[in-house]
Every structure is written in C-alpha cells, then in structure tokens.
Amino acid sequence: MAGHHEEGKPLLSAHVQSAAATDGGEEKKKLKKELTVLYGVGFLISDIIGSGIFLSPNGVIAQAGSYGLALVIWIVSGLMATGGALCYSELGTFVKKSGSEYAYIGEAYSFKKKNRYVATLGECMAFTYMWMFFVVGTPMSMAIDALLAAEYVVKPFYLNCDAPVVIVKLMAIVAVAIPAMLNAYSVKLTLQLSTFITFVKFIATAFIVALGVYHLATGCDTTFNDDFFKGSNYSPSGLSLGFYAALWSYDGWNALNFMAEEAKDVKTLPRAICIGMPIIIFCYALINLSFFAVLSVGELNRATAVALPFAYKTIGPTGEVIFSLLVTLSTFGAISAGILSDARVKFVAARDGLLPSFLCGVHNKFRTPLPAIVLSSIFIILMIIPSNLNQLVNSYSLAVWIFYGLVFAGLLIMRVTHKDVKRPFKVFIPLPMLMVLVAIFLVFVPVIGEPVDAAIAVGLILPAIPVYFIFVFKHKWRPKIFSRINASSTRFLNKLFNSSLSRYSESDF
8 A cells, every 4th residue: 555645645644545446456465364253253362361350350349349349340341342342343344444443543534535624634533543552552551461470470579568669660671671582583482472371371261260169169268258249339430440440351352353354254253242252251250250259359459469369368379379470471471462563563654654764674683673672662661660550551541442432433423424335234323322422431530530640641642643743744844854863863773773674575475
C-alpha cells in the first residue's frame, strides 16, 4: 500500500482508505486465509489467559470488598469482553483490513471523505490510536507484566513485610532487559521461548484449579463459610476500578480482529468468540473460586502476588518457590512476546515513513530490528520508574477504553454511512449501544476515584494531535530542520547499533 499513495500526501492517508477491489494478479499479494474456528478459539484462549490472572484478583477484591461481588465483576467483565468482541467481529466481516482499531476508526470517522476536513478527522483519530498504541498501550501493558514478575521474584524473600520499592523496580527493569536482549540476539530463540511459556502458563493455571478443588474435596478449612457478599462495595467509582482490574485479565478479546484478512470464512470470528469467550469466563471463575476457597478477603487484599500465599497455604513453602518460578516465567514470556510484536510495528511504521528512519534499522550480524527493540524497552522502563501496578492498570485501562468506545460508536455510525455494504454477520443493534454506554462508564466514572491516573493517560495521548498536524497531515508544514535531524540521527544511530536501514521488497516473500 505504501507505494500507491498520491504524491505529496502522507502515508497515513493510504492506510485508512477503504479496501479497493483487486484483480487476479493482486490476489497473490493478499494474506493467506488459514484462520479456522478451531485455530481462532485456541488463539483467543492462549492470548487472553496469561499473567493478568496472577495480579487481578487482588485489584478486584480490593474494590469489591467481598467474594460474591468480586465473582460477579469477573463474570460481567467477561460478558463485556464478549460483547465487545462480537461488535468487533461485525466490523471484521465488512471492513476487510487487518489492523483492528486503527482500521475501524479511520474508516468510521472519515465518512467516505465527502468533506476534506471530516476526512482529516478520521485520519487524525486513527493516528491518535496508533500513538496511544506506541506510547501508552504496549509500554504500560509490558510494564505491568514486568512489575508483576518482580513481585513474584522478590516476595519469597520478604514474607512478613512489603518488599522495598527500589528492589521491585530494579528487578522489573531486569525483567525487561533480559527478554529485550533475547529479542535482539535471535528471533528463533524468542519464538521458542514463547511456545514454552504458553505451556508453562497453562500448567500454572491448571495447578491453581487442581489445588483449589483438592482443598475443598478433602474438607480443609475454607473461607466459603463466610457470607459471600459480606462487605460488598457498590460505589460507582469502586465498581469501575474493579472492572478495570478484571478487564485487564481479559485483555486480548479483540486480538482475532488483527487477523481478519486471514479468516477462512466470514463467520469464523464470531463463531470463535462465541466458543472461546465462555471457556475463558468459566476458567477465570474456577481460578477465582480456588483462591476464595483458600484465602480470606483480607489475605487477598494484602497480597499483590496472590498465588504465593495460596501456594503456601495449600502445599507449604515449596509451593511458593514453584509458583514464583511458574509466574515469573509466564510474565517473562509475555514481555518477550510484547517486545517482539511492538518492535516490529515500530519497524514497519518507520519503513513506511510514519516514524523516524533509524527505527527500521536491522542489526548487521543478528538480523533483528535492534533500534526498535531498544526504543520499545526504553518506553517500558520509563513506565516502570514512576508508577505502581494499580496506577498502571488504571491508566492503561482508561486509555484503551477511550478508543474501544470510539470503535463501538463507529460501528453505529457505519450502520448509517455504510448501510449498503453487505454484512455477513450483524450484531443486534442494542449491543453496540450498550457497549458505548459501558465505555462511557469506564472512562468517566474512574476519574472520580483516581483523577491522577486519568490525567496521566490523557496527558500521554493528547500530544498525538499536534504531532499529527505537524508531521503527517501536511508535509509542507514540517520544519526542514526535522528532516535534517532525522537524517543525521539515523546515520549516528546506525553506527551505534551496527545496523542498516531496511527497505521493503515483495521479492523477500
């Protein structure tokens, strides 16, 4: 697509235009359609069930105040994620471009480009999403995983007190540096680690459920004797923050739409969602019931690394060591995979002219995108240094739900502006309406309870607007000094990283 935009126009314009009809020769340039329902279900489950389940129970119970309300929040959050995924699947069946939010926002708010300034609105909003993805979304998500890994590593050494913040953050930085170095050294090793970690992740979650069931079956003391809803907190701000914590564990519900072009059938996405999401909700309910059976509300409140006291009470000190290792490996795998994907998005964007040129550099020996890996790692570390886990979860959730809300509203808009486009799958119209209301609730209500976290998220997103108008909207507005800085910094950084700039060639495939 990069080679077919009009002279003088930014590349972003080409990326948000509707998919054009192609001839038989162009068919060979399309992505291969290999995503089946079975593969979709497997991908959805493996992508969603991850390190979040080892963190979120603490955040949910802290806001809910009781087992019963916490379980309700987990189930309702799963239903929210399912509703959002179904709305996305409608978009995926007629906006036949990969890219998910980026493609949907650009398409929905450009209004077929009848008006130049309205078209610019769509492009600007799509660029703002891309900015959020680069600067806020992925770095915050990986920072959360790094801090979680650090908690599980250091907590066994501080059983009776909180670990020093400095120690936790230094360990979190190490948890970023090791996967980053692995990414820089070898793509093959990184992918092999991800495959192994997926297996470890499922072992850990299955182990928790098995221990919880055994604890109940053998008649051990259980906290289920308590009133299940005793101490519930029904305040709107508390509920919204509880949903943030639970929805963090469901993050990835929209992942299938990034593969929309690769679906074998137009109904593959909704079918995979309708099968996969109930399985995930059921698994999360079982895992939480296992925690509830062993740990009191107070113990869950105090334990950021919730699997460690659970393991200690079920199988003793050895269990803490086992779970510390399993969860740390799981989070390392998530960080490694996140750096791998984020660095490559930056790499391609730089090659297409949307980011500084040095980011499309390839290391001359290892043939990996080293400059992009380094920048991704720096962004993650910058998120780790000033923040704590709950602050990151809240800021990340608010940032992403702003754009989820725009997508749901965009679906309603395109029911009018694209009413003649054939939709193989359509959701019942009240569903996107409900999801817009959910997004409004999750964006505005938490501001009351955590205004600083909201300010951080908005403050990091807003600079995208001037950046768009200076660097993307019109090249002639761009000061020439920026081009000179880009060229000189690229030469310097190529030497520093021992890299060479990559150029796209279809003959590579």
